[in-house]
Amino acid sequence: MYIYDSIDRTLVAERVAEFRDQVARRLSGELTEDEFKPLRLMNGVYLQLHAYMLRIANPYGTLSSEQLRRLAHVARHYDRGYGHFTTRQNIQFHWIKLEQLPDAMADLADAGMHGMQTSGNNVRNITTDQWAGVAPDEIEDPRIWAEIIRQHVTLHPEFSFMPRKFKICVGTASHDRAALRIHDLALRLHRNAAGEAGFEVMVGGGLGRTPYLAQTIRPFLKKRDLLSYVEAVLRTYNQFGRRDNIWKARIKILVHDLGAAAFAKDVEAEWQSIKDGPLALDAATVAEIASRFVYPDYEALEDGPPALAAARRADSRFDRWVNNAVANHKKPGYAIVTLSLKPEGGTPGDCTAVQMDAIADLADRYSFSEIRIGHEQNLALPHVAQRDLPAVWRALDALGLATPNIGLVSDIISCPGLDYCSLANARSIPIAQEITRRFHDLDRQRELGRLHINISGCINACGHHHVGHIGILGVEKNGEEFYQITLGGKADDNAELGTLIGPAVPYAKVADVVEDIADTYVALRTGPDELFIDTLARTGIEPFRERVYAAR
Amino acid sequence: MPLVENGRIVEDRYVRVAADGAIAERVPVIVPAQRFLAEADTLIRRDGSLGVDWPNDRRVAELAPWLGHLALIALNFPKFKDGRAYSQARLLRETYGFSGMLRATGDVLRDQFHFLVRAGFDSFEVKKPADAAVFAEVLARYSVYYQPGADGRAPALRRRLQGGAAPKVRERV
Numbered sequence: 001m002y003i004y005d006s007i008d009r010t011l012v013a014e015r016v017a018e019f020r021d022q023v024a025r026r027l028s029g030e031l032t033e034d035e036f037k038p039l040r041l042m043n044g045v046y047l048q049l050h051a052y053m054l055r056i057a058n059p060y061g062t063l064s065s066e067q068l069r070r071l072a073h074v075a076r077h078y079d080r081g082y083g084h085f086t087t088r089q090n091i092q093f094h095w096i097k098l099e100q101l102p103d104a105m106a107d108l109a110d111a112g113m114h115g116m117q118t119s120g121n122n123v124r125n126i127t128t129d130q131w132a133g134v135a136p137d138e139i140e141d142p143r144i145w146a147e148i149i150r151q152h153v154t155l156h157p158e159f160s161f162m163p164r165k166f167k168i169c170v171g172t173a174s175h176d177r178a179a180l181r182i183h184d185l186a187l188r189l190h191r192n193a194a195g196e197a198g199f200e201v202m203v204g205g206g207l208g209r210t211p212y213l214a215q216t217i218r219p220f221l222k223k224r225d226l227l228s229y230v231e232a233v234l235r236t237y238n239q240f241g242r243r244d245n246i247w248k249a250r251i252k253i254l255v256h257d258l259g260a261a262a263f264a265k266d267v268e269a270e271w272q273s274i275k276d277g278p279l280a281l282d283a284a285t286v287a288e289i290a291s292r293f294v295y296p297d298y299e300a301l302e303d304g305p306p307a308l309a310a311a312r313r314a315d316s317r318f319d320r321w322v323n324n325a326v327a328n329h330k331k332p333g334y335a336i337v338t339l340s341l342k343p344e345g346g347t348p349g350d351c352t353a354v355q356m357d358a359i360a361d362l363a364d365r366y367s368f369s370e371i372r373i374g375h376e377q378n379l380a381l382p383h384v385a386q387r388d389l390p391a392v393w394r395a396l397d398a399l400g401l402a403t404p405n406i407g408l409v410s411d412i413i414s415c416p417g418l419d420y421c422s423l424a425n426a427r428s429i430p431i432a433q434e435i436t437r438r439f440h441d442l443d444r445q446r447e448l449g450r451l452h453i454n455i456s457g458c459i460n461a462c463g464h465h466h467v468g469h470i471g472i473l474g475v476e477k478n479g480e481e482f483y484q485i486t487l488g489g490k491a492d493d494n495a496e497l498g499t500l501i502g503p504a505v506p507y508a509k510v511a512d513v514v515e516d517i518a519d520t521y522v523a524l525r526t527g528p529d530e531l532f533i534d535t536l537a538r539t540g541i542e543p544f545r546e547r548v549y550a551a552r
Numbered sequence: 553m554p555l556v557e558n559g560r561i562v563e564d565r566y567v568r569v570a571a572d573g574a575i576a577e578r579v580p581v582i583v584p585a586q587r588f589l590a591e592a593d594t595l596i597r598r599d600g601s602l603g604v605d606w607p608n609d610r611r612v613a614e615l616a617p618w619l620g621h622l623a624l625i626a627l628n629f630p631k632f633k634d635g636r637a638y639s640q641a642r643l644l645r646e647t648y649g650f651s652g653m654l655r656a657t658g659d660v661l662r663d664q665f666h667f668l669v670r671a672g673f674d675s676f677e678v679k680k681p682a683d684a685a686v687f688a689e690v691l692a693r694y695s696v697y698y699q700p701g702a703d704g705r706a707p708a709l710r711r712r713l714q715g716g717a718a719p720k721v722r723e724r725v
Contacts, residue, residue, distance in 0.1 A: 007696045007708045018693045022663070030682075038633060039663055121633065151698040151708060157670035158642050158701075161635025238639045239611075273647050278700040278707075288712050 001064055001370060002147050003292050004112040011154070012109045015116055019043050020102035027099060042122065042160070044092075044115025045101060049422050054096045055118040056108060060128040060146040060170075061089035061373040065360035068371055070111035072356035078104040083356070085341060085349040087413060087464055088167070089127050089373040090118055094420050116154060121162045123153035123234070128170045129177045130374035133295070134382045136330045138173035139197060140189060144290045145226060146170045148281070151289075152227050159234045163241035164249035166234065167206070179375060179491035181205045181213040182467060184251045185233055187226070198222050203233060203263065204255030207461035211497050212252040217264035223286070225271075228279040232271035236263070296368035296383050301333020303386065311390040317404075318393050320442070324404035326389065335386050337367075339379040339396060340403040340411065344436045347429050348414040349377035358399050366392050376413055378406065408445040409453060409518065410436040413464060417457030417474060418481075424457035426474025426481035426507070431455055434511045439518075448518055451532045454489070467491035469533050470517060471498040472510060481507040485548070487517070487541050490533060501545045505552070513548050520547045554684035556676040557653075559691070561684050566603055566624065576600075582626055585610060588618075596621035605657075608636040612643050619650050624675070629658035638671040645672035645702035662690045672702030 004012075019039075026036040040046075044055040056071070063071075071091055075083045078100050079093040086092055096104060108114060117124055126149050128142040129135060149168060153159060159166070171180045172189040180186035186202040199221040205214030221229050237251045255263045312319040327336040339359065342348050351359075359379065363371050366388045367381035374380060379401075384392055396402040405411045412435060415421065417428025432455055439445050454468025458475075465471035471486035483505055486498030505513055518532075520543060525535045536544070555564045566580045571587050580601035588595060588604045595602055596618065603624030606615065615625070625644060627637035637656070644650040655675035656668050662683035668676065669691060678684035700707045706714075 005712070007711065011694070011696045011698070014694050014696070035661070121635075154698050155667075155694075156699055157667040158635070158638040160667055161633055161638065235639050235642075239636055243634060243636075277646075284713060285709050288709065 001062060001294050002059070002143065003294055005292065008112065009109075012112065012114050012116075015043070015114060015155075016102065016105045016109045019105060023098060023102050038120065041120040042117065043105070044118035045096075046119060047422065048094065048420050049418075050420070051095045052098055052101065053092055053094050053420070054101060054104065054115055055086070055090050055092040056113055056115050057118045057125040058089050058091060058113070058373055059126055059150050060132060060143045061130045061375075062132070062143065063371040063373065064111075065363040065369040065371065067111045067113055068356050068360040068363070070108060070113065072353040072360070074104050074107060075353040075356065077107075081354075082350055082352045084347070084416065085351060085373050085377050085379070087375045087377060087415075087462065088118075088125050089130065089375055090125055091351075091373070094416070119165075120160070121164050121166075122160045123156065123166045123168060126150045126153075126168050126170065127178055127183075127375065129173055130372045130380055131177060131327070131336055131382065132172075132372075134329050134331075134334075134336055135173050135175075135177075136328050137175055138330075139191065140172045141293070142170045142172040142189065144286065144293065145172075145187070145189070145223075147293075148227065148286070148289050149230060152230070152279075153234075156234075159238055162234070162238050163243045164246070164251075166237070166251065168230070176491075176493045176495075177374075179464070179467065179495070181495040182207055182211075182464065182491060183214060185230065186214050187221075187230075192220050196222075199226060199229075201229060201233075204252040204260065206250050206252040207464055207466045208250070209247050209459045210253065210256075211461070211466045212256060213495050213497065214252075215255065215260040217260055217267065224281045225275055227281055228275045228277065229267075229271055231274060231279055232267045235270055236266045240266070296370070298331045298334065298383070299385065301331075301385060301387070303332045305333070305387045308386050308389055317397075318390060320446075321393055321397075321402055321404045322389060324408075324446075325402070325406050329383070331383075333386055335384050335389060337381045337384045337389070337392060337396075338374070338406045339381065339401040340405055341378050341401070342405055342411050342436065343400050343403050344410065344440050345433050346436070348412050348432050351379070355399050355401065358395070359401070362392060362395055376411065378411070404442060405445055407450050407452070409439050409448050409451045409514075410445060412436065412453045412455060413468065414455040415457050415462035417455070417463075421457060423460055424474065425459075425476040426457050426483065428455045428457040428463060428472075428474060431472060431474075431483070431507070431510050435514055438511050438515055447528070448522070449528070449531055451518070451521075453514065464491065465489070466497045467495065468498060469536070470514060472514075475504055477504070483507065483510045485510075485513055485517075487544055488533070488536050499541055501541050502549050505548075509552065516548050517544055520544050553677050553679060554681055556678055556684050556687045557674065559688045561687075566601070568605070580623070582624065589614070592618055603653075603655075606640070608634065608640060612640045612648070615644070616648055619644075619648055619652075622650070622652050624653040624655055625650065626655040626657050626677075627673075629656060629660055629664070632659045632661055632664065634659075638667060641668075641671040641673055642702050662686060665690045666694055670697065670701035670703050670705070 025031045046053045126146040133141045169183040188200040201218040202214035372380040412432040414432040418424040452469045455472040456463035456465040467489040489498030582603035601623040
């Protein structure tokens with residue numbers, strides 16, 4: 001956990017005071033809605049179909065138990081008793097009243113949370129691997145670097161009114177769990193031939209109407225140059241990104257139009273003039289930020305305690321859950337536990353205030369008071385002793401948070417869609433709910449193996465449908481909801497965008513189509529070990545297309 | 553449109569001249585960019601402060617040869633949301649070392665003030681009189697900054713390394 005000092009606390013408190021003044025001016029009529037809009041957006045306040053929505057930043061997806069309890073409090077007192085975790089490792093509340101927003105923000109600020117830059121044309125919440133600091137395959141804790149960037153870009157005087165939003169992701173592990181290449185700027189820490197760690201810099205990724213994967217503009221950037229290089233990228237984009245058309249304003253369009261090499265040349269020229277200035281990171285600066293991360297005081301334990309093996313033999317439900325939801329930890333005797341926010345018939349990513357409080361209690365008891373948010377819209381307890389897994393499972397099971405479907409067909413990533421969002425063309429949540437009902441048989445899900453479904457209710461692609469193994473995109477045709485289906489998207493180390501399989505299908509047929517695709521896969525695969533995505537790579541989409549459209 | 557300098561509303565000493573209008577001697581003037589570039593050699597020998605009105609889609613590098621002769625550069629915010637001139641201001645201050653006045657013009661509202669100051673502006677054509685009246689008050693909203701800017705304020709990282717420089721946490725308001 002990064003621990004706020006008085007500077008961090010002061011800034012957030014000053015921001016709340018400023019927002020309180022802005023809301024008062026809006027309520028008095030001094031500000032028109034048009035004038036208020038960019039101000040509220042810079043604080044994560046959207047106007048949705050039914051109410052204002054407040055989005056809270058959870059930098060790099062880390063929460064303390066105290067913060068989660070505070071989120072539960074906000075859900076209870078200012079909303080309808082629940083919150084929605086998003087693909088940006090944020091949480092949003094959908095039913096907030098404008099006049100209560102400043103109080104809600106003040107309550108959040110007390111626990112070191114805010115909505116700054118969760119909206120607007122600025123640098124958004126910095127994301128990273130949700131297993132940061134505990135993953136066995138990382139070379140360093142990415143949160144140190146994410147925090148250095150977070151501070152630098154918070155209320156940045158130059159980059160608060162860019163052409164469009166800007167998303168940065170930091171990865172330091174050999175497996176990409178953070179979907180690096182769908183970001184405007186992705187920084188991947190790796191070692192060069194000499195063994196020195198530095199960043200691969202990738203720019204111009206993004207989904208939406210024109211999806212692109214980020215391209216490498218610098219294979220190796222020294223750590224000392226991280227901030228100056230980020231500044232040079234942002235400065236180049238701020239000056240030369242398109243502002244005449246909102247659909248062409250993201251950095252991906254600039255990079256694509258100029259070509260990555262020409263864009264890199266502009267960035268390098270700018271960088272040369274600032275790299276040895278005040279943004280050069282010295283060891284003392286990095287150490288100062290790192291020193292305010294507090295790490296658990298782990299016990300010396302051994303992997304695979306006998307009691308765990310006995311519990312797994314004694315209870316097949318527990319055993320299935322361990323196989324599905326528990327991952328290896330870098331410390332012997334510990335484990336990373338993923339909490340499924342995808343129960344059958346539920347809204348992906350939703351969590352009630354009662355669940356939040358209970359998870360906070362479990363984190364205090366079993367996970368050094370820490371919780372993580374993953375971009376797949378699930379939570380994790382990152383430091384659970386393996387001997388405690390049976391107790392943690394029983395508690396999670398009672399809370400409805402132990403569905404053993406992590407990475408399976410019902411672990412669906414979905415945007416809020418037309419049930420909440422004023423941008424949406426079609427509903428997302430009921431599609432997800434229907435699919436989870438069709439696949440309610442856990443044996444069938446396990447049989448299907450790893451299979452990612454992503455649903456977006458409009459072309460803005462908040463549900464990342466382009467990188468779902470099965471992507472579902474809601475569109476509107478003559479006032480009716482239709483859905484385009486793509487296959488073969490991936491957001492991992494070998495990221496790829498999915499391919500459209502044919503004409504859009506009506507709302508009532510989407511779950512049938514998903515079942516057809518699943519059945520086709522089972523019929524085609526060489527054996528249970530061949531994953532859906534691998535079968536698809538081998539056969540291409542044609543047999544899937546045939547099956548889906550033959551019937552209709 | 554009130555002009556704010558040094559935290560106060562002041563009279564504008566400068567006269568804006570048109571692309572083809574006459575330029576009086578010994579009067580501070582702001583000349584449109586194209587005219588400035590066409591007549592720079594003459595303009596810099598004229599008696600009287602010289603300013604240029606520079607659009608936000610033109611590289612400020614073009615001004616580099618003339619910066620020593622310019623007393624003022626006006627940068628433009630055609631819309632509140634169009635933030636290109638923040639980069640122009642920082643480049644002029646930090647890369648090219650421009651020490652004359654940087655004036656923000658256009659859609660300049662109170663909620664930009666602290667960004668503008670931190671980007672290096674020191675003259676502000678404020679759109680609404682009510683915003684101009686609270687300029688100093690609005691600037692006092694923030695006492696801490698995470699990043700270095702063109703205004704020389706110490707960013708959080710430096711304050712932390714120097715130790716003990718953090719202000720007390722304010723009471724909830």
